[in-house]
Each structure stands twice: as structure tokens, then as C-alpha cells.
Amino acid sequence: MSIETKRGMKRRGFLAAAGAAFLAGCNRVAETDAGASLLNAAEKWHMGAHRLLTNRNALAPEYPRSAISPDFRGNGSVNPQNGDYQEHVAAGFADWNLEVRGLVDTPLSLTLDQLRALPQRTQVTRHDCVEGWSAIGEWTGPQLSTLLAQAGVQETAQFVVFRCADNLNGQDYYESVDMIDAYHPQTIVAHLLNGEPLPVKNGAPLRMRIERQLGYKHPKYLTAIEVVASLDDIGGGQGGYWEDRAGYQWYAGI
Ligand SMILES: Nc1nc2c(c(=O)[nH]1)N[C@H]1C(S)=C(S)[C@@H](COP(=O)(O)O)O[C@H]1N2
Ligand SMILES: [Mo]
Numbered sequence: 001m002s003i004e005t006k007r008g009m010k011r012r013g014f015l016a017a018a019g020a021a022f023l024a025g026c027n028r029v030a031e032t033d034a035g036a037s038l039l040n041a042a043e044k045w046h047m048g049a050h051r052l053l054t055n056r057n058a059l060a061p062e063y064p065r066s067a068i069s070p071d072f073r074g075n076g077s078v079n080p081q082n083g084d085y086q087e088h089v090a091a092g093f094a095d096w097n098l099e100v101r102g103l104v105d106t107p108l109s110l111t112l113d114q115l116r117a118l119p120q121r122t123q124v125t126r127h128d129c130v131e132g133w134s135a136i137g138e139w140t141g142p143q144l145s146t147l148l149a150q151a152g153v154q155e156t157a158q159f160v161v162f163r164c165a166d167n168l169n170g171q172d173y174y175e176s177v178d179m180i181d182a183y184h185p186q187t188i189v190a191h192l193l194n195g196e197p198l199p200v201k202n203g204a205p206l207r208m209r210i211e212r213q214l215g216y217k218h219p220k221y222l223t224a225i226e227v228v229a230s231l232d233d234i235g236g237g238q239g240g241y242w243e244d245r246a247g248y249q250w251y252a253g254i
Helices: 003-030 033-053 085-090 112-117 144-151 241-246
Strands: 097-102 108-111 121-129 133-141 159-168 171-178 187-190 207-210 222-228
Touching: 085 159, 097 144, 108 112, 108 144, 144 187, 144 222, 171 241
Parallel strands: 097 222
Antiparallel strands: 097 108, 121 133, 133 187, 159 171, 159 222, 187 207
């Protein structure tokens, strides 16, 4: 091995150790309020840098059907037992409704047939979970922008909140995005996976696909879409189940 390569390895070892020390430091500062706001500043920096380096309206990569994963695994809630979800399963989701409410001129309550009758988008995309796995699937459904146009979004709107039917560890799953992701062309309300109605494990009968964000930003078992001006009074105030519970970043852009 050349001296040059050895030097390179030594340097990489040093950088890895420095990185680990930095991360340990982050965990320590996160335990204080000042530290938490520091991390928020870092997240804002990530969002700003991401915005500069990538165009947030750009499309996530789409794949040929031949790239579809044979099994799209289920993660998190895979068969909700709370509320009346199991009755909906037994009824084939015949009475499922999706509400669009909040800062809109005309609140909507849409049946699955009404959602299927809207213009549809089909996309083969890769889902990336922070737990370290990915899967490629073909998703079909109306664009969220179509529903928002139908409801008429008011000027004060800043975020869209997604309400879910499942209660996980005592808390209702929910998520939220800003208006850029809400109007992104690949942000769809999916009712088909690989051409079939969504399996229960993947969020039947409706789940969001928000393709420029990590897996936890794609809420399953969708019951309502709420347009709001602030996330402060929703759930724990951090904009999502994992954001409230484990400090996951609200902006998980990829
Ligand atoms: N309602 C709801 N949505 C959810 C979750 C959940 O537990 N409940 N888990 C999230 C996480 S962490 C991931 S990776 C994906 C998993 O989607 P899948 O089950 O279709 O693989 O859904 C996300 N959306
Ligand atoms: Mo995930």
C-alpha cells in the first residue's frame, strides 16, 4: 500500500472520530433548551441549503415498472386495532371518507369513488425509511393540488396537516408539510399500489406520497387533510408523530 493511501486512511479515520465526537456533542446540547433551538437552527440551515442546492419543485427520480420491489414491506402501524378501522376493513372501506378542511373556502368530504374519478397520477418511486431500508413501488391517485384547488385554499395557509386513523403508542399518527411540498406534482393521495388497492399494511385505503421527503413523512390510513397557518397547536407542536416523539426533523427533504 502506498504512503499516500495510508495517509488518506488515517485522515478518514480522524474525520470519522471527529464526526462521532460532534454527534455526541449534539446529543448533549439537545438536552438543554438552548441546545434544542440550536438544532432547530441547524435544521433550518439544512432546509435553506437544500432549497438553494436543489430545486424543491424538481421531481424525485421515477423508475421503470421492472424496478418495482417484489414486496413493499410494511413499517410502523401495519394493522391498526384502534377506533373503527377494523370495521372499515371488514366493509371493504365502502364508507371511508377523506375530509379537506381548515383554511379552505369549501370544506370537502370525499368518498373513494370521488377520489378515483379525479384526474390520476401514477409514479414508480423509491421509498427511503430512516431505519435503513428502501423499496420501489408504483403509486396511483389524485394530486393533492387538485383537492386543494377544489376546496379553495385561503391566503393565510402555511401548512397542510395529514390526519391518520391509527393510534401508535397512545398517540394519533399525523404529519405535515409546507405549501411547496403540498403543491409538488408528485404529492398524491394514493389509493393504488402496483395497480391494486392499497394493502392494509401499506395504509389502506389512502396514504400520502410526498416523494421529496423521507418515509415517515408519507402518512398512511389518511382520514383528513387540514390546511393551517401554524403547527404550534397541533399534536405536540413539532409537525408530526415522529417529530413530537423522537425529535425527527420536520423537514426531511431528500
Ligand atoms: N399512519 C401512519 N403512517 C405512517 C407510519 C405509521 O406508523 N402510521 N409509518 C411511517 C414510516 S416510518 C414509514 S417508513 C412508512 C412505511 O410505509 P409502508 O408501511 O408502506 O412501508 O410509513 C410512514 N407513515
Ligand atoms: Mo420509516
